[in-house]
Structures are given as C-alpha cells and as structure tokens.
Amino acid sequence: MKRLLLPLLALAAWPALAAPRHLPVPGGVAVVPLQAPAGKAPRAFFGDTPLAVVREEGRWLALLGIPLETPPGRLSLRLEGSDAATAEVEVRAKDYPVQRLTVRNPRHVNPTPEDELRIAREQEIQDRLKRHFAATAPVTAFRLPADGRLSSRFGLRRFFNGEPRRPHAGLDVAAGSGAPVRAAAPGTVVNTDNFFFNGNTVFVDHGQGLISAHMHLSRVDVKEGQRVAQGEQLGAVGATGRVTGPHLHWAVFLNGTAVDPELFLAPAKGR
Ligand SMILES: [Zn+2]
Structure with a gap:
C-alpha cells in the first residue's frame, strides 16, 4: 500500500x-x-x-x-x-536519432499524382487547424491519451523503405487496435477527417494555439464542435493511414508548430 x-x-x-x-x-x-x-x-x-x-x-x-x-x-x-x-x-542544438521503417503500401512512400493532389488539399486543412488561436487559456498538464509503451519518440529522422522523409512530428504509443484514445486535456473537437497519411484523426483545440491530434484511429467517437473533458474517450486505436501496424500517433502543436508531447506530461518512471 x-x-x-x-x-x-x-x-x-x-x-x-x-x-x-x-x-x-x-x-x-x-x-x-x-x-x-x-x-x-x-x-x-x-x-x-x-x-x-x-x-x-x-x-x-x-x-x-x-x-x-x-x-x-x-x-x-x-x-x-x-x-x-x-x-x-x-x-540549443539537439540531434534526434534516425529511424528506418518499412511500409507495405508503396503509395504511402511514393504517392501517385492523384494522391499528391489529395495530400496538398489535406495539408492546407491541417495547417489551418494547427494555427488556430482560441482565446481560452489551456490546461497544459496533459495525460497520455492511450495506455501503452512509448514506441517512437518525437523528432526521429525518418527513412521509409530507405527513402528520407519528414521527421517524426509526434509521439507513438503502442496499443492494440480498439484500445481507447482519450483527451489529454479539456478542449473542443475541431476536426474528425480521414487523411491520406494520418488516417482517421481527431483534432482537439485546448486553447491559445495548443492543439493535439490523434491519428490512425480505427474508430472516432466524437463530433466536430463537441467539448471534451480531460480523459474523455475520443475514439479507438487503429492502423488507418501510413502505418506499420496499429498504434496511436499523438501530435501536439503550439503556435502552429509540432512540439514534443512528452514535455506536457508529468515525469513518470520509464520515460
Ligand atoms: Zn507516429
């Protein structure tokens, strides 16, 4: 005890x-x-x-x-x-480690011209979501949105099927398909689209430009405009979009830029 x-x-x-x-x-x-x-x-x-x-x-x-x-x-x-x-x-400088991944769908590494149009359109939507600034003061003491091992940390310099791609701009939590994904902090659901790379995604606006996104979901349980409490279920872990297997990719944005989500978590053993 x-x-x-x-x-x-x-x-x-x-x-x-x-x-x-x-x-x-x-x-x-x-x-x-x-x-x-x-x-x-x-x-x-x-x-x-x-x-x-x-x-x-x-x-x-x-x-x-x-x-x-x-x-x-x-x-x-x-x-x-x-x-x-x-x-x-x-x-200060920081050197992030390299990560090499193999994805089965070659279009997720080298998209077709048609895919490129979709990707550009989706990039615009996501850029707008990331840059939104609501007046509400945010709660910045987050809780990890899914239970599981932190499998890929923020900032890894990535190679997909041997080809250099953008760095890992979020934190991966290894959890099985169907495991609950919960809000890290109170906020408003601002988008629940399905994206080419990110799959089924829930964006939550916590206020003052602090925004989190939960990606590759198998299921979405919330609607745009819905207020969510800290710990409220947003959906379930899945493998939609560009993935090597089911997991949660959790991204946190501040002033429109992706930052390391672990900085918002209370220090815990094993992290
Ligand atoms: Zn990830």
Missing part, C-alpha cells in the same frame, strides 16, 4: 495548469517568464503569431513552440502589456 500511495500523492500535487517542461531546442518548448503590471495578462508574439500565455504560481509564462528546422541561436519574442518590449530565447 505504501508503495502505491507515493505516486498517487505526487500526481495530486501536480497543479492543473502546470507549464510544460522548458526545453529550448528544435521541436521543444521555451517557457518564458514575463513581468507585467498586476491584474492584466501580458501578450507575446513570435513574428506575427500569438503565443500562449499561462499563469502558474502567480507568474505569467509565455510558451513558444520551436519549429524542428530551427538552427541553434537566439530568437526574439515581441511583448505587449509587459514591463519589457521583447524577450530572448536561446535555442
């Missing part, structure tokens, strides 16, 4: 609005403290893109999702309603 109690207490102590882990690398998140006059939320921008600003233990924190292709060096945020006009972020 004693052994069970400790992790439970640790979980209860995890604040509901805990900021993600600060990891200023490509594909990471910079957590930037802001000084502001009392009572009013400051605003932060990266270029023209608004950033999530959350409050934790009486402090304002701007959250910057750093694109995977960002070279090491200094980035500047523009601030409004803050004591300073700008904030600097020093991006």
